[in-house]
Amino acid sequence: MNNPFAYSGKLYLLPTTLGDNDPMEVLPASVQQKVQRLEIFIAENEKTARRAIKKLVPEKSQPSLKFFLLNKHTDPAEIPSFLNACKEGEDIGLLSEAGCPGVADPGAEVVKIAHRERIQVVPMVGPSSILLAMMASGMNGQNFAFNGYLPIDKAARKSEIRNLEKLSVEKNQAQSFIETPYRNNKMLEDLIQILNPSTRICVACDLTLGTEFISTRTASEWAKTKMDLHKRPTIFIIQKDY
Structure with a gap:
C-alpha cells in the first residue's frame, strides 16, 4: 500500500x-x-x-x-x-x-x-471533559451532541434551552453545553426554571480534580438543591425522556 x-x-x-x-x-x-x-x-x-x-x-x-x-x-x-x-x-x-x-x-x-x-x-490519549461528563451522566451515550456556549441574550437563551429539550425527545439525544464559569449558577437557575420538571439535568464540574462533582437529577430535584458552581469549570447535559 x-x-x-x-x-x-x-x-x-x-x-x-x-x-x-x-x-x-x-x-x-x-x-x-x-x-x-x-x-x-x-x-x-x-x-x-x-x-x-x-x-x-x-x-x-x-x-x-x-x-x-x-x-x-x-x-x-x-x-x-x-x-x-x-x-x-x-x-x-x-x-x-x-x-x-x-x-x-x-x-x-x-x-x-x-x-x-x-x-x-x-x-494522544487524555482527559476530555465532554466525554467524561457524558460517561458519568447516565444519559444516552449512543446519541449525544455538544452545543458549545448557549446565547447570552435572555430570550435567545430561553428559546435555545427549549429547543435542546425538544431535540432530546425527538432524537432521543442527550444535549450537552458549557457556560462561562462565572455564569454557571445563573445557567443552572435558568435550566430549572425553563425545563420541564421531569427533564434530567447532569451537572459535571471540576472533572478529574479533588473537588470533582457529578450529579444527574430532574429539574424539580435540582430546584430543592443548593449548589455553588461559581468559577468552577462545568459541563451541563440535559435529556427529557419519552
Missing part, C-alpha cells in the same frame, strides 16, 4: 490536564514521552503551554523550544505556515489549554489544514 501522507513529519495532538493537578494522574506515559522528544509546539498561550510542559517533563530544557500561537488574535492566513516543520520532516505538538486539542478548541483549524496538506495527525 502506498503511503497516503506527503511528508514524514507528524502532528501530535497532546492533551493536558483539566486543572492544577498532577499530570501523571490523568495522562498516560506516552504523552510524557512524546513531549520529551518534541521541540516545536502550537498552543493558545506560550506561558501556560510552557508551564504544562514543565509539569509533565520537569527536566526538559525549554530555551530552545519554538511556539506558534493559535488564538483569537492569530491571523488565519498565518496558520498554514505553522506546519512547515512537518514538511521538512520534523514532528510538531498541538497543545490544548485544557483537555484534548481540537475538541471545543481552536486547534481544530490546524488539524483541518494538516489533513488538507496530507500531514499525518496522531491523537
Whole structure:
C-alpha cells in the first residue's frame, strides 16, 4: 500500500490536564514521552503551554523550544505556515489549554489544514471533559451532541434551552453545553426554571480534580438543591425522556 501522507513529519495532538493537578494522574506515559522528544509546539498561550510542559517533563530544557500561537488574535492566513516543520520532516505538538486539542478548541483549524496538506495527525490519549461528563451522566451515550456556549441574550437563551429539550425527545439525544464559569449558577437557575420538571439535568464540574462533582437529577430535584458552581469549570447535559 502506498503511503497516503506527503511528508514524514507528524502532528501530535497532546492533551493536558483539566486543572492544577498532577499530570501523571490523568495522562498516560506516552504523552510524557512524546513531549520529551518534541521541540516545536502550537498552543493558545506560550506561558501556560510552557508551564504544562514543565509539569509533565520537569527536566526538559525549554530555551530552545519554538511556539506558534493559535488564538483569537492569530491571523488565519498565518496558520498554514505553522506546519512547515512537518514538511521538512520534523514532528510538531498541538497543545490544548485544557483537555484534548481540537475538541471545543481552536486547534481544530490546524488539524483541518494538516489533513488538507496530507500531514499525518496522531491523537494522544487524555482527559476530555465532554466525554467524561457524558460517561458519568447516565444519559444516552449512543446519541449525544455538544452545543458549545448557549446565547447570552435572555430570550435567545430561553428559546435555545427549549429547543435542546425538544431535540432530546425527538432524537432521543442527550444535549450537552458549557457556560462561562462565572455564569454557571445563573445557567443552572435558568435550566430549572425553563425545563420541564421531569427533564434530567447532569451537572459535571471540576472533572478529574479533588473537588470533582457529578450529579444527574430532574429539574424539580435540582430546584430543592443548593449548589455553588461559581468559577468552577462545568459541563451541563440535559435529556427529557419519552
